[in-house]
Each structure stands twice: as C-alpha cells, then as structure tokens.
Amino acid sequence: MFWDEAIETIKPAELRILQEKRLRETITRCMKVGFYQEMFRREGINPSDIRTLDDLKKIPFTRKSDLREGYPFGFMAVPLQEVVRIHTTSGTTGKPTVVGYTKGDIENWSGLIARNLTMIGLTNQDVFQNMVNMGMFTGGLGFHYGSEKAGITTLPAGTGNTKRQIEMIHDFGVTAIHCTPSYGLHLAEAATEMKMDLSSLRIGIFGAEPWSEKTRNELQKKLGVEAFDSYGMSELYGPGVAFECPEHKGLHIWHDSYLVEIIDPVSGKTLGPGERGELVVTPLVKEAMPLLRYRTGDITMIMEDACPCGRGPKLARFTGRSDDMLVIRGINVFPSQIEHVLLAIPEVGNHYMVYVDRINHMDEMTIEVEVSRDNFHGELADLKKVQNKVIKSLRDVLELRTTVHLVEPGTLPRFEGKAKRVVDRRGAD
C-alpha cells in the first residue's frame, strides 16, 4: 500500500531533478543561518556554486557538536514566530540539542510517518497504541501526528504503567503498537503474568535502540506481531526517516526528503553501495532547521538490490555508532556525561568503566568507579553514601537508573590515547 505512490516510486532521473531543486532551496535557507554563512565564507563557497548533487562534496560536514554550540536557537533559519514546535534531544554536557519545526515541517514530517505506516499496512481500520515518551522526545508526537494524518485511531499512551497499557490493548482491540524493543518484550512477559490475551495485535513498530534478528523473532513470537524497524533522529525531524517495508530486508529512506551519503567515518571519504560506513544526511525539505551533510554517527550501508515493493534504494539495518554514544533503553548516553558527573564527586576518582548488558530484555548499565584514596576514612557507611551519591547524580543527569560498583583505587585500566571505557555486551544476543 502507498500513501503517496508517485513520490514513493519516483524514477531515478526524475528524483535527481527534484533532489537538486530541493538542494538549492535548502542552500538558500541555510544562508539565513550564521553557522552556514560563516562556513561558506571560510571555505570560499558561493551559494550559487551548489547546483547539482555532485557539488555537495564541496561542503564540509555538520556535526552534532556544531549544533550544541548553536544552543538554543543558533541553527534556526526562520524567526521564532514561524516556529510552531520545539523538541530537544539529550546532549553530552547537560545542554540538550534543540530542534525547531515550522507548520510546513510538521506537515512534511507527519506525511513521512503516514507513508511509513501505510507502507507497513496500517489503515483507518487500525487502532494504534503509541507507547513512547510523549514529551520533548520526538518519537511520541512524531508518530502521533503521522498516525492521525493517516486516519488511524491513535492512542497517545506514553510510557509507564504496563498493566494499564496491557488493559488498553485488550479492551480497545489495539492492532498496532510502537515502543522500544526492550519494552515490547517486557510487555509480552507482563501480559503472560496477567494472563491477558493480546491477540488483537498484528503489527509492532520498534525503534529508538538497535535490535537484532533474534529479538525480532522473540518479539514476533511473544507478541504475535509482525515486527518493523524504525529509524530516525531529532535533527532529521525525528522518527520516520527510514522504515522497513513488509519485505523486512533493510529500511527505505525517503530520497525525496533526505539526500543520503555513506562515508568512511575516519577519512570522510564517500563510500559506494554495499560498503558499510557512517550515514550522512542532507535533509531536503526542512524549513526551520535546515542542515547540510549532517553526520548521524550511525553505521549502515546503501543496499545494492532493488526492492520488490517498488520504492527506492534501502539502507541496511543499523549496526552501531561511529562515536561513543550509547542508546540505553531508548535514551542517548554519552560517556562524557558520566565523566562530568564523576568529576564533580571528590569521593571518587575520575577513572571509570561502563558496561552495558541486556538482562531480561532490558538494557542495564553498570559503572565501575574507583574510590578516591584521600577521601577514605575507614567507614563502611561513608562508602555506601558515596555509592548512593554517584547513583543519584547519574540518575539526575542521564535520567537513567544505573548500577554503580565502587572499586579499589588504581585497579581500573588506564588508557593512552583514545580511551575504551565502554564495553557494550548487548550484541551477544
């Protein structure tokens, strides 16, 4: 099923013309952003030099750290009067990244989500329960608007209260759900415990954290759904950027709205189809916050085979990050955030290790930190207080519950050059 068949199955030659037109419009919008004015001046680029897709390579990359320096509204290309919504995404040092949307952006974004939901077979016959954070996180309102646009009966369920979530699925005859894969598995187990029948479900959309084929099988078996992978990030509107079609072999990215490049994350060199690297995206229809060659940090590749569904080239399922960002239960965590917290607590040293595991389908983060030699006075109760202080400070900053292990000074590994303080053991499933 198509939401917008003409654009979803556009021929390559026509697509290129559309992309180049939209690229030029995007350049024009970017010239209202101080950061890009300064970039073009520095690089000696004239906006009119960028006419075709081949010209794109003249432009340097934009990184998340650039966005951070623009906090809060430095990357807006329109006056705030034209911004109708703001979302934020967690940052590395306490300051979030701010993203803004015009009325047109909300229209575009909901349209992309409507395409995705129609592609996976949802219609106005469906009842859709959206079980992610409905606040500043883009996943909640993003899906909500798109689902309403597609005419689907939409439940803005949000997070928490699993018992109530299960009752709603059962009582309202919910046919489709959206949540993190870990929450999906948690939901299945809770329903079994409650002896509640979830057989009305037929489709599950899972995103915000990477998940394996093994998890897909488990989700499908336990929830009785067909599981679809969803990809997006706030800087590119939010969810809806790329989505699995019923073939379940990679994710369609909407080429009329996003210009895709894959690069070697170290050299910055462009890679061809079939070569795995970092996804770099130039959004083509964003109004409030246009971006050029944005480095997503996510690792994927452009797939060589055409999809039988008739839509354009797909991205392979994502396999990790090019930087050290972690996604824990759907929340972005940067090791530098952990470092900042530890530096502010004199009772512990600033050496640490982070271990991420998946235990009973939930991401669990364990932090090992050394007790500071000078602040030990021999009392067990003091150490317990220090441990609780670290846990609480981490929770305040990361909005995550963590396990903290106090270890003896001098026992954690010391690194020369780039530290490898994060051990993500979730891949093992």
Add this chain to the structure above:
Amino acid sequence: MNCEQYMIRQISLFSENKPGRLAALAKACQEENVNILAFSIAEADGFGVIRVLVDKPDVAFSRLTALGFNVAFTHVIAVLMRDEPGGLFEIASKLSDAGINIDYSYAFSGKNKAILILRVDKVEEAIKLLLSHSFTLIATDSIQ
C-alpha cells in the same frame, strides 16, 4: 584522665568483594612480621571494609599503602568481657543507658578471656563510663 591510652588504632581497609583480597592483606602482614590480633569483614554492595587489629599498626599501614590498598586508621576500644551468659549484656546495657551508640563491634573469646572490640560514636565518654563501672579496658601500649 588520659583516655588516649585506651584508643586502639584499628586498620580499616577498603576492599572489593572478590577472591584474594584477604589473602593479599594477610601476606603483607606475614612478610612484615605483623601479628593480627583480631579482624572482621563488613560487606556492602560489592565492596567491603576489612577491619584489623595488629601489634604494629604503623608498619602495617605503610606496607599496605605501598601495596596500593586504601587504608585508614579508626579508633576503637577493647573491653575485657566475662566469658559467660550476661557478659555482653552488662557492657552493652551500660553504653545504651548512657545514650552511646555502637557503630559496629566484633569480639573473640580466648582460653581464659573474652574481648569485645567496639566502635562507638562517643569514644571518650564510653571509655570513662566503662572504667567507672570497673571494666578492664585494653591499653594501646599493651598490644601495640
């Protein structure tokens, strides 16, 4: 009155709860010819504090620190206790009546005596109180 002679320096050592830590401590004491008179281990969430009374605290402290252990001195008192029913009660009740809190304690009973080691919140008060009730406190110089 000089209470200090009854303030015994206990070595408190931070340790992760994993195999080999007590052995490492004991080995260091053996190599320095330090005798361990009493010890206890208090355990929390994945870590603990090993508390040791030794005959040569300064030697032990510097050796353990040199080995990388996180070590601190804590003042405790050691009371001679009747090794028969009621022996612990008469000490604990005196402290409790005086509003003195025992943070932690450990004890051992030997051939002809039992000794109670106490970490209390008001050390001097506890020493004066126990002496005034004719208890025998172990003086630091008799063991260290």
